[in-house]
Amino acid sequence: MAISDIKVRGMNVTWNGQDLGSTTGGVEVAIEVQSTDIVTQESTAPVDAIQTGAVVTLSMTLIELNTANYNQMIATPTGGSVAGSDATVYGHGSSKNGVSMLAMAQSLRLRPVGNTTEAEDITFWKAVPIVDSLSFAPDSANSMAVSFRIFKDSSKPTAVDLYAIGDVTGV
Numbered sequence: 001m002a003i004s005d006i007k008v009r010g011m012n013v014t015w016n017g018q019d020l021g022s023t024t025g026g027v028e029v030a031i032e033v034q035s036t037d038i039v040t041q042e043s044t045a046p047v048d049a050i051q052t053g054a055v056v057t058l059s060m061t062l063i064e065l066n067t068a069n070y071n072q073m074i075a076t077p078t079g080g081s082v083a084g085s086d087a088t089v090y091g092h093g094s095s096k097n098g099v100s101m102l103a104m105a106q107s108l109r110l111r112p113v114g115n116t117t118e119a120e121d122i123t124f125w126k127a128v129p130i131v132d133s134l135s136f137a138p139d140s141a142n143s144m145a146v147s148f149r150i151f152k153d154s155s156k157p158t159a160v161d162l163y164a165i166g167d168v169t170g171v
Contacts, residue, residue, distance in 0.1 A: 010113045013060065015129060015148075016106035018072055021064025024143060027110060029122070030057045056150040056162050058108065058124065059132075063141040073129050073146055077104045092131075101128045102151050118167035125153035125163065 011027045013020045034053040037046035062069060070090045075081035078101075079092040096104075108127035112120050132145040152161045156171060164171060 007112070011110040012113055014107075014109045014111070015127065016072060016076065018068065020062055020069060020072065021066075022062070023060045024063050024141065025061050027058065027060045030059070031055075054162060056124070058127070058148040058150065060146055062144045062146060065142050065144055069144070073131055073144060077101075077128050078130055101149065102126060104128050105151050108148055108150075118169065120165070121167065122163060122165050123168045124148065124150050125156055125161070126151040 010023065013023065013027060032055040033051060034055065035049040035051050038048040038050065039046055062073070067088075071081065071088075074092065075090045078096055079090060080095045081088050081090045083089075105126035105128045108124040110122040111118075115121075127148040127150050129146050129148050132147050135143045135145070150162055154161065156164075160171065
């Protein structure tokens, strides 16, 4: 292994074509491979396991809380917005209850800070942000903890229908 393979750098995050700005604490991708054990009469220990699916989620904490990010993270996917007397207001209510989350999914792209090519990009084809919390503290940056739920894109090859690492042009 080469020391040059050890990388310490953040990720630029884009959802629905919009740069989400600075994050704090990094970006974490969690992958849970689901499986069913195969057992026989002769043994209670599994003799094999069959993969039945994979669940991918991504979490981060945004610290650039501006109107565009409130709209992208709250109103566009799971919340809503209404015109107030002076400006548009954003929040959560019951307007999206019963609405397909897949229908709200958009492309999410991670690109290492400083990269100018797609070589190390991670592209999630269908991602829906869910605001986990908003934090307002007098001694640190205000923040928005966001989890992205990743859905399968049936128009992509099954080997990479959740996400792909690298230049996805033509996939």
